[in-house]
Amino acid sequence: MTIQPGWDAVYVADQPPPWDIGRPQPVFTRLADQGLLRGALLDAGCGTGENTMMAAERGAGALGVDVAPHAIERARGKAAERGSTARFEVADVLDLGQLGLTFDTVVDSGVFHVFDDEDRARYVVSLASVMRPGATCYLMCFSDRQPGTIGPRRISQDELVTAFRDGWAIASITAETFAIHNFGGASEAQAWLAVIERCGPGSGA
Secondary structure (H helix, E strand, C coil): CCCCCHHCCCCCCCCCCCCCCCCCCCCHHHHHHCCCCEEEEEEEEECHHEEEEEEECCCCEEEEECCCHHHHHHHHHHHHHHCCCHHHHHHCHHHHHHCCCCEEEEEEEEEEHHHHHHHHHHHHHHHHHHHHEEEEEEEEEEEEECCCCCCCCCEEEHHHHHHCCCCCEEEEEEEEECCCCCCEEEEEEEEEEEEEECCCCCCCC
């Protein structure tokens, strides 16, 4: 795996990155409250681990992975302090098959939108390699409803549908918001939450 210095650097800067809010994203807390973050769970691109630890606290067998070693170091430190059962590993979300594991649930909080078209396709294949038939991915990405050009690439609903066309079933795409900070003075950004199911053999999807 090649460590991407740009991602690691944001976790040693004077201020945390906009997505590192020091608590779980409210959308994922709500999903956990509904009992949806369950089973063997992967937090893909977990950052410093708040969503992962929250899922573990609710009973999931939660593993968080991130390409940034400093993010994983912080996540492990917080987990140790809190007595969390969440586990954390340095790993590239574009090559999740190297984990040698499969999952019932995947959380993507702000990862999909960082990729260009080529890596987006690689990411979808990577997710497929670790999701059991019938597994669910809860993917929250920057929305084309967000005004301006600051921040990550905006994603349309059509782009989500196209990316997860073969071997997947999109159960829903709903308008949500990211909680953020250090982002032009805003405290939230427009997002899509996609609920995406991995189809099994013979599903026809």
